[in-house]
Amino acid sequence: MATSEERAHGRGDRARYGQLLAHAGRTTVALRAAPDAPDPRLWGSGVLIAPGWVLTCAHVLAASDGRRRDLGPDGVFGVAFGGRLAAARLEYDLSRPDPAAGPGTARADLALVRLLDPDTEHPCAWLSDQPATLLEDAYIFRGHDRPGTDRPPRTDAAHERVVRDGGGVRAAGDAAEADGAGEAGGAPGAPGGAADPFTPFIAVRFGARDARGLQFGSDVRVTPGASGGPLLDCDRGEVVGIVKGRHQQDHVGLAVPVTALRGLGPEHLVAGATGLGPDPYHALMGLHDRWHWSGQDLGRPGGPTWFDAQHAIMAGRGRLWGVQERLQALDLLARLPAPRDPLVVEAAVGEALDRGEGPGAWALRTWRDGHGALYQGSDPYTELCAFVHYLRIVAQRVADEVREAPGEAAAEVREHAAHLAEFVQAKAVVLQPQDRRRIGPVRRRPRSVLVEFEPLFYDDGGGELFNWSVSEGYGRGQWLRVDVQESDGGVPFEQARAQVLRRLGARLLRADGDAGPGARVRLEVAVPEGHWHTPADRWEVAASTRRTARARPVGPGRAVILRDQGRREEIDPAWLRRWQRVAVAPALHALRVPPPRRDGAGAAAGSADGVWRLLEEADDGAVPALCHTVADGTGRDAAGAALDTGFPAGLWSAAGHGERSCDASCEEFHRGVRELLQGSGSLARLPELVRELRAKAAEEGAHWARDLVLLYDDPEDPIPQLFTARPQVSPR
Incomplete structure (x- = not known):
């Protein structure tokens, strides 16, 4: 039996988390047949994550034999929440195999559902921007299986009785429940023996994260119909997973981490759906983050927000980068264009954490993902430095890419980058002088060095002659010419190549130093037709700046690519x-x-x-x-x-x-x-x-x-x- 101290601790947790649990209950939905269908049975659950969008498990939309549910015309089905039943349709399925992908391509049991009425107002849950860690106080929710009911999650005394054993927490009475039909697992107990679909129940902390997803203890029963619903980490005030069910063999509970959404791509769009454009993950999380920021607008009608609940439970923890800083930072990042290459995000994270490489343990696709990689469990001041440094880098990178670009769209991006830089400056005022000097200003860091050979053709029967140049590249067509040999006459190709190689080693080393600790910028060589066989990776350049430095092949130490010089004129x-x-x-x-x-x-x-x-x-x-x-x-x-x-x-x-x-x-x-x-x-x-x-x-x-x-x-x-x-x- 639980001690009186443990019961008091449980009641304290419920009081502290009550507002958060209420928000989680309101954002959890039930998926069932279309509004005019005669069968009202619950298929499973989901969670509202952005205006008009529901995240659930893909298997919820399949019957027990694996076939699609009995959908209405045009694939319409129902989503119940807030006392109503809204029409919806599947838009993205991350579980289906991609015909263009090779065998063994990673898939996730996730799906995105769009509400068909764009004017439908509803709350949204907060999706974590970081991988889940050990769960201390975590809850699973199930959607309302009857439209017309809208009760908040129960937190009465019967459900405050908990047993803490064997490294986790389980709801009292869970172990005695029989397995339910239609889903792996069974329903938690409720007064009078009836299953209460609105009541969250405590999940043990999970001890593993493997190919199956997040695992929580075998003593937790997953309610029939809870699949697709949110797994809420109350300590962080975030949805960290989507409940999948219970494993048939070892009986551990399973959830898909919300970070698996990073795999969302245009290839997951189902036939006939309109989707979110060429980068749906960036677009979806932008809608999510901007919605949560707008919820704090002055004069906005309505009651407390999810952020208010997060702020209440995080107060007094001594964090210098708290939920309010995160809320504003992610809104500012959501207004920026998606990074053109995920490696840019990893490099920025590596630099902010004072190491030469990115996290490596999980994919980082957007600036939001990079933000989530900075929670390192370090002291609050070191953590603040990392966030300020990272956001400073992002603001500078984005501004550099559109610095000279014409048009209103580029001007808007420059404005958003400037707002992010102003936010960073305001947060940096409490840093020590040496850290302010270290973090700013951010140097413009080259990504590559380009050697271009331009052919000069003459009609006098002579040999082919060339001019050449060397440029540093910063991405998006931004180049700085750092060396050039340009004349009316030009020189033969081999002579031009020899001239380049005499200077290229020092230029590459200088660019490496400017790019950051341990960096090796890419060598790009643009040659015209007739020289596409140039083995630039075997070029030998000086290995150091010493006058008598040995020459070494450039290819094994850095990426070397060939470009077609004839593609320079236009796209x-x-x-x-x-x-x-x-x-x-x-x-x-x-x-x-x-x-x-x-x-x-x-x-x-x-x-x-x-x-x-x-x-x-x-x-x-x-x-x-x-x-x-x-x-x-x-x-x-x-x-x-x-x-x-x-x-x-x-x-x-x-x-x-x-x-x-x-x-x-x-x-x-x-x-x-x-x-x-x-x-x-x-x-x-x-x-x-x-x-x-x-x-x-x-x-x-x-x-x-x-x-x-x-x-x-x-x-x-x-x-x-x-x-x-x-x-x-x-x-x-």
Whole structure:
């Protein structure tokens, strides 16, 4: 039996959390048949998380035999909350397999439901921005299974009796309940023996987080119909999971962490749904965070908000970065564009935490996710420094990307970045002088160094001549030219390359230092057609700034990519469309491109149209792979066709073969490329994966990998318009 001290502690928790529990009960909904359907039975629960949006488990929308529920016309069903039954429809299903993804692609038992009436007013729960930790006081809620009822969660004495045993807390009487039908688990007890669908019950702290999700103790019974409802961590005042059920073998309770929503992408949109645009996760969490901030507006009608409840339970904890700072920071972050690359978020978090890498244990997709990665359990002052530093970096990065961009949209982004910077400045006034100096101003940190060779064609029968330049890149087409060789005459390619290499080592080292501790900026090399086989990763540059420094190959130590110099003039729509499609593809795969045949006169014939169709009809995750040389002949024709059909990335061998037939070395090359892409994940990680492969090849002697060339052309970060004055020449 629980001691009197334990019972008093339980009553104190309920009093302190009462307002929060009431909010959680009001945001929990019931999913059932359409408003005009005769069957009123409860399917499961969900939670309101943004205006017009409900988060639930995907399996709630399937019957016990796995088929879809009996939905109304156009897939309409009912969502009961606040004494009413609203019409709704499934929009996103994170559990369904993506045909374009490879085997073993991660899926989550989550679904997003849209309320069909856009004017429906309702409360919203607060979704945690950080991974769940040990649960001390956590509750599971079940939706109202009868429209027309709207009672708050019960906290009467019968449900304040708790037993604390074996490392957790369980509701009194739970262990005696029989399993319910239709869901894993059973209902908690209620006075008179009836299950009370409105009463939360205490869940034990979970001791594991694995592929199945969050686990809580086997002594907790999951109420029939509670699947899809929220798992509330009262200590933090946040929804940390979505209840999934109880495991059949070991009987532990399971919940999907809300951070699994970070996997939401356009590929999860169901047929016929309108969705949230090309980045639904960013859009959804922006709606969530801005709604909660607007709830604190002066003069706004209504009672206490979820934030008020959070603020009440967190008061007196001595946090310098409290729930009010979080509320405002996430609203300001929600107004910014989504980061163009998740690696930018990880880098900002790593810098704010004074380490050279991001968290690594979980994916960070948005600025909000980065904010959630900063709760490190450190002392309040150190935590405050981390948040101020991170937000300062974000404000500077976003401002840099649109600093010179024209138009009203860019001006609005600059304004929002300035508001974030002002907020950071206000929070930084309590920092020690040395920390204020360390955190600001944020240096403009380069992401890459670009070497561009510009061909100069003459009609006098002479050789091909080049100008060259070196620029530092900051993303979104923002470049700073730091070195240039420009003249009317130019120099041959090998001479231009030698001139670049004499200065490139020092330039890369300087950019690394500016990029931050342990950073290695990417080397990008833009070459024209005829030089697509350039093995820039094997270029040797000075390893230090010493006058007699040894030269080392650049490829094993940093990502090296090739860019097409001919794409500098303007952004071709086919290129941009293909980039946007492959950038969000959940998995990449190799597309082996055969070179078009040539007739005796040297003109493309026979399979040229077939190669073109192969490229045009390729799916989103395809990356062209060629074993023929791209320097000339049919291999160059095939690479040109890939670029003309918009492909932003391709893999080929610097020492590819000519017109002879493929042999065993070709098969080794294509097998290696297939294996590389199968585990690559997103396109954004491909340059680093190729670098790792090159480093491994340098040690183990894999010839095909040592000769691998990666074309990687981002139209959203186009190479600069460098040369303003060019000689008037005509092509040969």
